Amino acid sequence: MEKASTPEPGRVRGDGITPPSGRxxxxxxxxxxxxxxxxxxxxxxxxxxxxxxxxxxxxxxxxxxxxxxxxxxxxxxxxxxxxxxxxxxxxxxxxxxxxxxxxxxxxxxxxxxxxxxxxxxxxxxxxxxxxxxxxxxxxxxxxxxxxxxxxxxxxxxxxxxxxxxxxxxxxxxxxxxxxxxxxxxxxxxxxxxxxxxPKFDTVDPDRPRRLFDNDRPTVVYCPNPDPALSSFYRFGLDILEHFYQSDKYNLVFAPHVMLFKKKLHISLESFTMRWRPGIPKKYYDCPHILIDTGSPALMDMTYMLAADMYLGDVSSQVYEFMLRPRPCVFLNAHGADWQGNPNYQFWTMGPVVSDLSMLDRALEEAKDPAYDRQRKVLFAQTFDMxxxxxxxxxxxxxxxxxxxxxxxxxx
CATH class of the missing domain: 3.40.50.2000 (Glycogen Phosphorylase B;)
Known part of the structure; x- marks a missing residue:
């Protein structure tokens, strides 16, 4: 692949980079x-x-x-x-x-x-x-x-x-x-x-995608990296264990790409600092768990389009998931008083869980048609397509x- 040209720092290139007058x-x-x-x-x-x-x-x-x-x-x-x-x-x-x-x-x-x-x-x-x-x-x-x-x-x-x-x-x-x-x-x-x-112009929502060699429904878990708001620091490893033990669901662990770019996460907005835990090998080896911490598939909506259900916290990716409305569940790991708060409007599209013992129940409740109507309303308000x-x-x-x-x- 041809490499990009490199201008000298602080200089404007004069070798054909400047366009004709008027452009x-x-x-x-x-x-x-x-x-x-x-x-x-x-x-x-x-x-x-x-x-x-x-x-x-x-x-x-x-x-x-x-x-x-x-x-x-x-x-x-x-x-x-x-x-x-x-x-x-x-x-x-x-x-x-x-x-x-x-x-x-x-x-x-x-x-x-x-x-x-x-x-x-x-x-x-x-x-x-x-x-x-x-x-x-x-x-x-x-x-x-x-x-x-x-x-x-x-x-x-x-x-x-x-x-x-x-x-x-x-x-x-x-x-x-x-x-x-x-x-x-x-x-x-x-x-x-x-x-x-414009990101939707980069994907084909109808292209079939099969991630697992079984017929289980697939849940995609998309934790955000923010140390004050992410569910991963409190719930992440327990969620992996929950699906490791599951005989009902596949899991795709597809965090925000920045979560595994750093070990230490610091938020200057909330003055919060958290160490990101690593992932034990047994979860990588599990046949019904797919773990991706850095590939292009985290950014090109591969998992958003392939999964049957969404599990997340405060990531805006849930709206991309709604390109084809499907059930979603949200994790309140930081004790947010979210109801009526515009910063959590997307949490009205599915059940909100603060105790992982309620996760399986929430995954079933997320299929309620009332949530489907709300997903379609919020998608239309969010994207003028x-x-x-x-x-x-x-x-x-x-x-x-x-x-x-x-x-x-x-x-």
Whole structure:
């Protein structure tokens, strides 16, 4: 596979990277430890590159792993007009990152600082997370238009921050999330666009998937990594033992990809720290348990589409699971007073368990038709899906915004 080209840190490439006069340079930036955010926006890059000769589209990534994953998602359908650029870290940054990434996004911020001149040379930056806003504090020079695609459409408070108002344009999957931002006064209507869910454009929901060589129903367990909210620290090994002993269910253990990226998890939002336990070998060897802690299948909805039931805590993946509505059960391992709380609205789609002795009963209760009606209602509120692909709608919203917004603003 061809490697991405690597610009000199702090320099704008002058060897064909600069587009012809009048074209807008738009960069899709991926700056993270893992590639899980890429599918939420990379299809938009493809559609924007296809849509109009007014745009010169680049995919920027801070590791070769991210570049390779972006190519994998786009596959052969990506137009040749997209330019891939690797923004590497230096040796000192890598050493310090191994220390300070344990307590905060040190490497992400260091990447923004190291490549600030390259990044601020664009007319627009399209990003799936909020860290890039730091560019507006790191530089005293002209900054690009900032477009926020978000990643996931969950209900947790961490997804509803006032800082989103600092973006020039925010893309939403549906009215539920957009309206919550507007009601809080964090965004103005003209800063927003509802475009559907571009990640759904990367999957075929009807493709058959068989994970086990038996006819048992399959439960997918998707714990979040947050040390204050995740069920894994309290319940995880007991859940594995529960299904190890089960003669009724298969289990897919498919945590958020960041859970097993670190041994120590620290939340600066809740000032919580937890050590992540390891998984005993016997669970890996069990024929009706599949354990995946880091493969691409954690990010491409393989397990979300293959499983018959969902078991989780606060992950937004439950909404992806609802692409085909099926029973789900939620684990309240942190004693949340969740009823009537908008941060836990998704917990109304199935039974909530705080005692694992009630788990089997909850898995049966989750099949109640009343929950199915609620799942369909929340899916429709969360995802505004039309016959037009979401990535096409998103690219059109970005194009319209940028062509109206010329020239780009100053910091």
């Amino acid at each position: 807008l340079r738009v960069a899709f930036l991926y700056n993270h430890d893992a590639p899980h955010q890429i599918a939420h926006s990379v299809m938009i890059a493809r559609e924007l590159a296809r849509s109009d000769e007014a745009f010169d589209v680049h995919i920027l990534a801070t590791s070769q792993t991210l570049i390779d994953h972006a190519r994998r998602v786009l596959d052969a359908s990506a137009p040749t007009g997209i330019t891939y650029l690797l923004l590497p870290e230096n040796r000192a940054q890598a050493v310090l990152g191994r220390i300070f990434d344990r307590i905060g996004p040190f490497s992400r911020i260091a990447n923004l600082w190291r490549h600030r001149r390259q990044l601020t040379s664009y007319d627009a930056l399209v990003v799936p997370e909020r860290t890039t806003l730091i560019l507006r504090h790191l530089t005293g020079r002209r900054t690009p238009r900032m477009i926020y695609t978000r990643h996931g459409s969950g209900d947790r408070s961490i997804g509803f921050k006032k800082s989103a108002g600092k973006f020039d344009l925010v893309l939403f999957s549906g009215p539920k999330t957009r309206d919550r931002f507007l009601k809080a006064g964090y965004l103005r209507p003209e800063q927003t666009a509802i475009v559907g869910y 039309t016959d037009e692909p979401s990535s096409t709608r998103a690219a059109a919203a970005i194009a319209e915004f940028l062509l109206k917004a010329r020239p780009h603003p100053t910091a």
